[in-house]
Amino acid sequence: MQSFTEKVAAQKLTREKVFRDPVHDYIHIRDRIIIDLINTREFQRLRRIKQLGTSSFTFHGAEHTRFNHSLGVYEITRRIISQFNRNYPSTSKYDGLWDPAERLVALCAALLHDLGHGPFSHTFEGIFNTNHERITGQIITSPETEINQVLRRLGDDFPEKVASVIDKTYPNKQVVELISSQIDADRMDYLLRDAYYAGVSYGTFDLTRILRVIRPYNDKIVFDFSGMHAVEDYIVSRYQMYMQVYFHPVSRGMEQILKSLLVRAKWCYQQDDIHMKTPIGLLEPFLFENWTIEDYLRLDDSVVNSYFVHWSQEDDRILADLANRFLDRKPFKSILVNEKEATQLSIAVTEELFNLTYDPTYYFSENSSYDLPYDHYRPDRQSKNSQIELVTKTNQIVELSQVSALVNSLTGKSRGDHRLYFPKELLSHINQVPADQLNENQKMIIAAYFNEHNDVTHQIQQRLF
Numbered sequence: 001m002q003s004f005t006e007k008v009a010a011q012k013l014t015r016e017k018v019f020r021d022p023v024h025d026y027i028h029i030r031d032r033i034i035i036d037l038i039n040t041r042e043f044q045r046l047r048r049i050k051q052l053g054t055s056s057f058t059f060h061g062a063e064h065t066r067f068n069h070s071l072g073v074y075e076i077t078r079r080i081i082s083q084f085n086r087n088y089p090s091t092s093k094y095d096g097l098w099d100p101a102e103r104l105v106a107l108c109a110a111l112l113h114d115l116g117h118g119p120f121s122h123t124f125e126g127i128f129n130t131n132h133e134r135i136t137g138q139i140i141t142s143p144e145t146e147i148n149q150v151l152r153r154l155g156d157d158f159p160e161k162v163a164s165v166i167d168k169t170y171p172n173k174q175v176v177e178l179i180s181s182q183i184d185a186d187r188m189d190y191l192l193r194d195a196y197y198a199g200v201s202y203g204t205f206d207l208t209r210i211l212r213v214i215r216p217y218n219d220k221i222v223f224d225f226s227g228m229h230a231v232e233d234y235i236v237s238r239y240q241m242y243m244q245v246y247f248h249p250v251s252r253g254m255e256q257i258l259k260s261l262l263v264r265a266k267w268c269y270q271q272d273d274i275h276m277k278t279p280i281g282l283l284e285p286f287l288f289e290n291w292t293i294e295d296y297l298r299l300d301d302s303v304v305n306s307y308f309v310h311w312s313q314e315d316d317r318i319l320a321d322l323a324n325r326f327l328d329r330k331p332f333k334s335i336l337v338n339e340k341e342a343t344q345l346s347i348a349v350t351e352e353l354f355n356l357t358y359d360p361t362y363y364f365s366e367n368s369s370y371d372l373p374y375d376h377y378r379p380d381r382q383s384k385n386s387q388i389e390l391v392t393k394t395n396q397i398v399e400l401s402q403v404s405a406l407v408n409s410l411t412g413k414s415r416g417d418h419r420l421y422f423p424k425e426l427l428s429h430i431n432q433v434p435a436d437q438l439n440e441n442q443k444m445i446i447a448a449y450f451n452e453h454n455d456v457t458h459q460i461q462q463r464l465f
Helices: 004-010 032-038 041-048 053-057 066-087 100-112 121-128 132-141 146-154 158-166 173-179 185-198 207-213 225-246 249-269 281-287 293-297 301-311 317-327 339-355 424-432 440-454 459-464
Strands: 012-021 025-031 214-217 220-224 333-337 365-371 389-391 397-399 415-422
Touching: 004 012, 004 100, 004 146, 012 032, 012 066, 025 032, 025 066, 032 041, 032 100, 032 146, 041 066, 041 146, 041 293, 053 121, 053 249, 066 100, 066 173, 066 185, 066 207, 066 214, 100 146, 100 158, 100 173, 121 249, 132 146, 132 158, 132 293, 146 158, 158 173, 173 185, 173 220, 185 207, 185 225, 207 214, 207 220, 207 225, 214 389, 220 225, 225 365, 225 389, 225 415, 249 281, 249 301, 249 317, 249 333, 249 365, 249 415, 281 293, 281 301, 301 317, 333 339, 333 424, 333 440, 339 415, 339 424, 339 440, 424 440
Parallel strands: 220 389
Antiparallel strands: 012 025, 214 220, 333 415, 365 415, 389 397
């Protein structure tokens, strides 16, 4: 019976294979198991799942998929491990360096970390009560999947090992932090890749330098002190991408339409007295939450989009209208609000929508989008991520924000905004009302909208901070 080491050696390719990539140039593969995982039906499905959801309605080039992102995370992980194997290989059990035997479990976890994402991932999850992280583990560990069958060639327990890296329970924390931490292969790839396809420069940072200064240290991943400015660059790039791309109000306006569309569709199909022209087919198991992994794997962006086209012709007025708004890119408008004014403005908007015969259940929403650019460990607050640490030439460990004034200014501070979303027609209607005939609700709405778009020095700062 072959040992794990013998199985790993036996599956090595005689000649390296490459994928040409616009972000990393070449993605290098020397393991048969990686090629076979890529060729499974579960992984190929990721070609049909967009990486950025509704962001492509704002940044038209952002049509890339979870497939090429997953390959990118694999490649960054491969480069890090190659550097670890050259410079920091473990020579004894407790030296705190990199164990070369962990190479393949880390590479497989990097490749498969997004396997459970579905169509319009986070919006779909909220409506149909799915969870992509949990589903990723189920796909990897289910004997029914091709992914599982490929992984089991390295041992019956190998799928569970890969899944445990992704759900952060794997005993070697260095492996976990390569895939999931405040500066990991996943984040590094999606920042560079999303910036490239969105056509912006915010997300760019010095990846080459970071890969040079990253290193294993005891049970964690740290960075040489000399690489502090490259890590600073990464933190700022991440902050700017969230503010300028991920939290873009137009993308969120399209997301609010998508959310309302799915909620309305779910309601329509659950009503016994409403006749729907379109057979629900592949979505039916999710309406009643009795779906299986096989049901989930049949769904992708194109499947759900095809339902949108059919729903645009349905007799239900709200469903058809929302479907057309989404297909034809008619985003909801928004007002930036702070906590003090949110309630009063919400009441004003919903009352005006009622007057225009719009049902606020589907035509009004509040959306808060906040991100924590960086945080460090504090005894009074449990941080979700391990902090970023630097190691000096004398092997002293220092937390990043203690030595970087730039990072310290962002540490522990959530950034983002809170917005009220509603149809553009509401503003058009108010603008047609003579100024001396505006009611109090209309005055409040138009003032808030005007202030955001015309007074960038005071009103926006007041609402954001």
